[in-house]
Amino acid sequence: MSVGGSACFIDIATSRGLIVRLRRGLPSDEAALRAGFEHLSEESRYHRFFTAMPELSDQLVEQFVNLDDHGRLAIAAFDPAEPSEVGTEDGLGIGVARCIPARTDVRSAEFAVTVIDRYQGHGVGRVLLEALVVGALRSGLTTIYGHVLHENSAMVRLLGRMGGRDQFHEHPEPGTRRIAIDLEAATTTMGGRRRAYATLFS
Numbered sequence: 604m605s606v607g608g609s610a611c612f613i614d615i616a617t618s619r620g621l622i623v624r625l626r627r628g629l630p631s632d633e634a635a636l637r638a639g640f641e642h643l644s645e646e647s648r649y650h651r652f653f654t655a656m657p658e659l660s661d662q663l664v665e666q667f668v669n670l671d672d673h674g675r676l677a678i679a680a681f682d683p684a685e686p687s688e689v690g691t692e693d694g695l696g697i698g699v700a701r702c703i704p705a706r707t708d709v710r711s712a713e714f715a716v717t718v719i720d721r722y723q724g725h726g727v728g729r730v731l732l733e734a735l736v737v738g739a740l741r742s743g744l745t746t747i748y749g750h751v752l753h754e755n756s757a758m759v760r761l762l763g764r765m766g767g768r769d770q771f772h773e774h775p776e777p778g779t780r781r782i783a784i785d786l787e788a789a790t791t792t793m794g795g796r797r798r799a800y801a802t803l804f805s
């Protein structure tokens with residue numbers, strides 16, 4: 604694990620031995636976000652957005668890059684061993700996680716995680732979600748929740764590893780579950796990584 608200097612990032616090894624660079628999302632990440640979307644298969648897009656989603660809407664980009672609102676948080680993941688597609692020094696953009704505050708509960712936020720297909724199954728989703736959990740806890744939240752298709756076994760398994768539990772809500776989309784993570788409890792599964800993630804938010 605190593606920690607970057609002026610631009611605050613960490614390089615962290617996933618459970619599968621991949622070195623991933625994590626940093627907070629920036630308004631300037633729009634180009635990387637759009638490039639990453641092109642690397643998502645139809646299935647990944649469907650799992651993430653519950654629809655075919657041929658292109659990334661401006662509204663979705665805005666949710667990621669407009670981070671001024673209280674409770675909004677985004678984490679970006681890169682492979683520092685591969686060149687950036689958008690001319691930055693971070694490396695290749697391989698995944699994002701973000702949460703936006705719930706309308707009805709100030710201690711809760713809705714999250715989403717996406718890893719480009721070529722990097723799925725290498726532990727990237729897990730480190731992204733762990734970093735998001737630590738950041739959300741630091742910003743005063745107690746819970747984050749996500750909407751997940753029943754068929755999305757990778758996400759269901761990842762959330763299970765982090766203590767995720769089904770929440771019942773009034774208008775579920777057909778075929779989906781709403782799964783919540785208790786932030787404090789989830790940090791107990793991170794070991795020493797928790798301290799590394801915390802440097803992103805200090």
Ligand SMILES: CC(C)(COP(=O)(O)OP(=O)(O)OC[C@H]1O[C@@H](n2cnc3c(N)ncnc32)[C@H](O)[C@@H]1OP(=O)(O)O)[C@@H](O)C(=O)NCCC(=O)NCCS
Nearest residue numbers: 647650651716717718723724725726727728729757758761
């Ligand atoms: C869901 C997603 C974020 C998971 O990220 P990832 O980097 O592939 O996941 P990880 O490698 O960290 O693996 C997480 C767990 O899922 C398991 N897993 C990975 N791919 C799997 C698959 N296809 N089927 C079943 N389990 C799988 C891993 O083994 C791991 O479990 P383990 O800790 O017991 O070994 C990623 O697959 C993705 O972006 N999918 C498309 C978008 C999406 O579905 N987003 C979620 C909506 S909120």
